[in-house]
Amino acid sequence: MGRRGDSEIRDTETRREGDPVKRTGPPRPRLSASPSLRARLRTPCLVLTACCLLSMAGCRQDMQDQPRMKPFRSSTFFRDGISSRPPVAGTVPRGYLRADREFFTGKKSGARSGASATTATGQQTASNQQAAPAPATVAAGTPATQGVSAYPDDVETFPLPVTQELISRGKQRYEIFCSTCHGLTGNGDGMVVRRGLRRAASFHADNLRQAPVGHFFDAITNGWGAMPSYAPQIPAQDRWAIIAYVRALQLSQQNAEAATAAQPASPAATPPTGGHNQR
Secondary structure (H helix, E strand, C coil): CCCCCHHHHHHHHHCCCCCCCCCCCCCCCCCCCCHHHHHHHHHHHHHHHHHHHHHHHCCCCHHHHCCCCCCCCECCCCCCCECCCCCCCCCCCCCCCCCCHHHHHCECCCCCCCHHHHHHHHHHHHHHHHHCCCCCCCCCCCCCCCHHHHCCCECCCCCCCCCHHHHHHHHHHHHHHCHHHHCCCCCCCCHHHHCCCCCCCCCCCHHHHCCCHHHHHHHHHHCECCECCCCCCCCHHHHHHHHHHHHHHHHHHHHHHHHHHHCCCCCCCCCCCCCCCCC
């Protein structure tokens, strides 16, 4: 076994733990890459660098600090000075198409509804009054036409099934919105009438008993006389529910009147004959 040199022994003794080991001997040869290999390695590096630069450019705060319109704020961008743009004419929100005309207007298909129909009816009535002579005689307080013939454009049947749940819902809505004027029984003697306001119509009058259901829907939707429109407060489904309950009130009072009329009249009391007061 050969002896190690003095320098090697000294190097081993003085090296501390963790120090790199000095290699002795000839250095390792370095491998040189070909130009084609260098080009292949350079292309991915350039692509990666470009991606990093683009991502860093997207981290700016322009999206956060960009000028934007806030609701109900004025704007100088548009001529009218309003930032919120109105929808296009004829735009219908999803779920509000209202293709069922009878359900949402109470009018028959092909009939005009709303203010246009009222205006046209008024103009036609005025022209007829000017052209035609006055009718012969009409009893005081009796309208010329009643029932369905008085409202030819209104539907006569309910456009939805009338169930117990619908009538119960109508009773609840009636007591909230209608009973203050028309009363709990529909006689037109509600609380506001008792306090001095104009007396409301009674649902038990002959003209309203014979009126089609579409007339009641039209009155609730567009108002009638001193009664304002309740369309913003009462949805279409609840309007039909109220009308179903009004029909139930009419039938209940009509049956009560029929039962009262069917009862035999009690005989008149005959005065007693004789007695202590007779002389």
